[in-house]
Amino acid sequence: MTADTSSRTSPLAAWADRLAGLAPALTVVERPFLTQLTVRASDPDAVAALGAALGVAFPADPCTFTRGDGPFGDVEVLWLGPDEFLVVARSDLDPRVPVEEALRTALGSARGAVVDTSAQRTTVALAGPHVRDVLAHGCAVDLHPSAAPTGTCVQTLLARAGVILQVVDAEAGVFTVLVRSSFAEYLAAWLSDACVEYLAGVS
Amino acid sequence: MQLIPCPWCGPREETEFHYGGQAHVAYPQDPAALTDEAWARYVFFRDNPSGPFAERWSHSAGCRRWFNAVRDTRTYDLLAVYDAGEPMPDLGERDEVVS
Numbered sequence: 001m002t003a004d005t006s007s008r009t010s011p012l013a014a015w016a017d018r019l020a021g022l023a024p025a026l027t028v029v030e031r032p033f034l035t036q037l038t039v040r041a042s043d044p045d046a047v048a049a050l051g052a053a054l055g056v057a058f059p060a061d062p063c064t065f066t067r068g069d070g071p072f073g074d075v076e077v078l079w080l081g082p083d084e085f086l087v088v089a090r091s092d093l094d095p096r097v098p099v100e101e102a103l104r105t106a107l108g109s110a111r112g113a114v115v116d117t118s119a120q121r122t123t124v125a126l127a128g129p130h131v132r133d134v135l136a137h138g139c140a141v142d143l144h145p146s147a148a149p150t151g152t153c154v155q156t157l158l159a160r161a162g163v164i165l166q167v168v169d170a171e172a173g174v175f176t177v178l179v180r181s182s183f184a185e186y187l188a189a190w191l192s193d194a195c196v197e198y199l200a201g202v203s
Numbered sequence: 204m205q206l207i208p209c210p211w212c213g214p215r216e217e218t219e220f221h222y223g224g225q226a227h228v229a230y231p232q233d234p235a236a237l238t239d240e241a242w243a244r245y246v247f248f249r250d251n252p253s254g255p256f257a258e259r260w261s262h263s264a265g266c267r268r269w270f271n272a273v274r275d276t277r278t279y280d281l282l283a284v285y286d287a288g289e290p291m292p293d294l295g296e297r298d299e300v301v302s
Binding site: 062063080081082084140141154155156157162 | 204211212213215216218219264265266267268
């Protein structure tokens with residue numbers, strides 16, 4: 001018997017039901033298979049050209065992300081370091097317009113790199129009235145809207161697992177967590193456990 | 204928990220960082236010309252002051268960038284943070300290093 005390699009399985013596919021059971025205290029939805037590209041470039045002109053090709057300006061400030069609509073649809077650019085960015089685009093991009101090639105062309109002869117890292121991380125969307133309480137169980141970063149406004153993007157440890165945490169909407173309490181695929185099930189198990197005290201019917 | 208001010212990410216928990224030992228230990232100009240003793244001194248011998256100490260740190264769970272920090276080994280106060288490659292800043296009127 002050969003392994004089925006024709007259909008892809010997301011890292012949290014087996015956890016969908018259990019994570020859905022955390023609602024309404026915490027809404028956890030996996031957004032699998034997003035297109036992710038790690039971009040390394042330090043030359044300001046090259047970074048501007050990359051932003052122009054993408055239709056979204058690259059974040060100028062540390063620990064922030066930008067979002068916009070361009071030729072590749074809804075795209076986010078996350079700041080990972082002074083010369084390192086993560087481009088996150090939707091999963092169903094038309095393969096005939098490769099975003100990787102477009103970025104590489106925009107980079108031109110400038111020093112840098114564009115690498116497809118889509119399989120490295122999976123994306124988990126978090127929301128709900130207790131999202132900050134649950135995150136505070138395992139993350140020391142201050143996520144109050146005054147300290148982490150909309151557009152904040154921090155790389156930190158969540159329950160000792162390395163994650164990228166995006167503040168999508170500070171007022172409404174909407175977060176996105178990018179976690180390595182191999183850590184995704186651990187994080188899902190931790191979220192389920194950390195959320196127990198906020199579930200309905202638990203006194 | 205101790206907070207370490209990353210030059211890029213701001214103050215973060217100590218557990219996000221990785222210690223890199225003493226800063227400003229220059230690689231020998233001509234390593235092949237060193238005697239075994241001089242090489243051992245370069246590889247293994249480090250200062251151990253009681254007081255301000257320039258160290259390398261890496262924000263390994265965050266932006267993964269190396270930087271230098273001056274830490275008072277008596278109080279664990281981080282007195283200054285500066286980029287790797289820069290000289291150690293003048294800390295002014297502080298206690299002299301007691302060895």
